[in-house]
Amino acid sequence: MSENRSHAVIVRGLEVRVPSAAKPFAGPLPVVRGLDLTVPTGQVTVMVGANGAGKTTTLRAVTGAHPFSAGSIEVLGTALGPARVRPPQGVASLPGISAHPRRWTSRHIARMRKDAVPGFDVTWFEELLTAFGIPREQEVNRLSQGQATQLGLASALAQDPRLLILDEPFAHLDPLARTELVDVLRCFMAGEDRTLLIATHDLEGMERFADQLVMVSRGVDVVSGDVESLRDEFLLCAIDSEVTTELEASLVGPTTTGAGTSALVAVDxxxxxxxxxxxxxxxxxxxxxxxxxxxxxxAAAERRTAR
Ligand SMILES: Nc1ncnc2c1ncn2[C@@H]1O[C@H](COP(=O)(O)OP(=O)(O)OP(=O)(O)O)[C@@H](O)[C@H]1O
Incomplete structure (x- = not known):
């Protein structure tokens, strides 16, 4: 299998710039700065990172919704140009490329999608809306944030995509809706040749679902690998005695509370x-x-050194 067939997404050295809020007259600033990302076909890749790390900006570039200034992006074997483009056929995303008119209902969306997207399955869309409990005649602008997310998910899933790209799909969902969405995504992945790339802060229920993990920090990928290998690489330790400077050097992300210190430690x-x-x-x-x-x-240590 060539690399292109074995990877649904290949991103190399991606740089994406956005206008600076602090200096609006200055040129756009890079918020994604040389990021590499590979998403293996047939697997679930979860992108994590702190607020503002660059996950949404990266996903917007990968779905063709945001131009990029350097690097390369290949999606389902098609190289994307650096300008804003339509993603290749077979890709669906949340949020979708085009926002729906606010007065539309799900019926308008079904009609529009059916005409615009080859293979859009209206029956599956309706079934998903019923499962999610979305009222058919409710205007989009009157849906709650969680319902609007569910409508977007139903629309993306009914396209029967080979590659589904979801940015924070669990935000605004109640615990039951969240659990049910994980089940829907498991069903999606059970289909042939399906790939899921998902950015989320919410990892509950991701055990035995997430295959690959990519962690983004300040616009670059700092950790990536398959979840089981990462779980084999580290142990979680709890220390109730004093942590010396020498000991601290071997701890990854330590946190100390009244009960002691907890951290990851490399197995070795x-x-x-x-x-x-x-x-x-x-x-x-x-x-x-x-x-x-x-x-x-x-990052904090780097900032202190730079001062
Ligand atoms: N349109 C924009 N104009 C100006 N700055 C932007 C724009 N979009 C993103 N940014 C900035 O780019 C950086 C990365 O934002 P991004 O939304 O990609 O982060 P994120 O990892 O998705 O964060 P979160 O987890 O909070 O959603 C942030 O510092 C953000 O303020």
Whole structure:
């Protein structure tokens, strides 16, 4: 299998610039700065990162909704030009490329999608709306934020895409709707040749669902790999004794509370821990939380050094 067939998305050295809010007359500033991303075909890739890390901007570039200034993007074997473009056929995303007129109802959207998107399955769209409990005649501008998200998801899923790109699909969903969406996405992935790229802060229920993890910090990918390998690479340790500077150097993203210090530690470094330390295998959410803390602490240390 060529790399293009084995990867639904290949991003190399991506740079995306946005206008500076602080200096509106200055040129656009890069907020994605040399990012690499590969999304294996047939797998679920989860993109994580702190607020403002550049996840949405990256996904907008990958869906052709935002121009990029350097690097390359290939989606389903098609190279995207640096200008704003339509994504190749077979790609659906949330939020979609075009916003719907605010007075439209789901019936208008079904009609428009059916005409515009080859393979749009109106029956599946209607079934998803029923499952999500979206009122058919409600105007889009009168839907709650969670319902608007569900409408967008139904519209994306009914396109029967090979590649589904979702930015924060769980935001605004109640716990039941969230759980049901994970089930819908599991069904989607059970289909042949399906790939999911999802940016989320919410990793609950992602065990045994997420295959690949990409962590973005300040516009670059700082960690990427398959979830099970990352879980094998680290242990979660709890230390209830004093953490010396030497010991701290081997801890990843440590946090100290009254109950002691908790951190990730590379499996090879675990031998250097105090004998009273307890160790166990971390889950995805724990890995991400500690890696995010490590990235934030590194950024703060860099800023201090630069002063
Ligand atoms: N249109 C814009 N104009 C100016 N700045 C922007 C614009 N879009 C994004 N940015 C800036 O780019 C940076 C990255 O934003 P982005 O939305 O990609 O982050 P994110 O990782 O998706 O964050 P979050 O998790 O909070 O959604 C932020 O500093 C943001 O303020």
């Amino acid at each position: 470094d675990a031998v250097g821990l105090p004998t009273t330390a307890t160790l166990r295998r971390p889950d995805v959410s724990e890995i991400v939380t500690h890696l995010l803390r490590a990235a934030r602490d590194d």
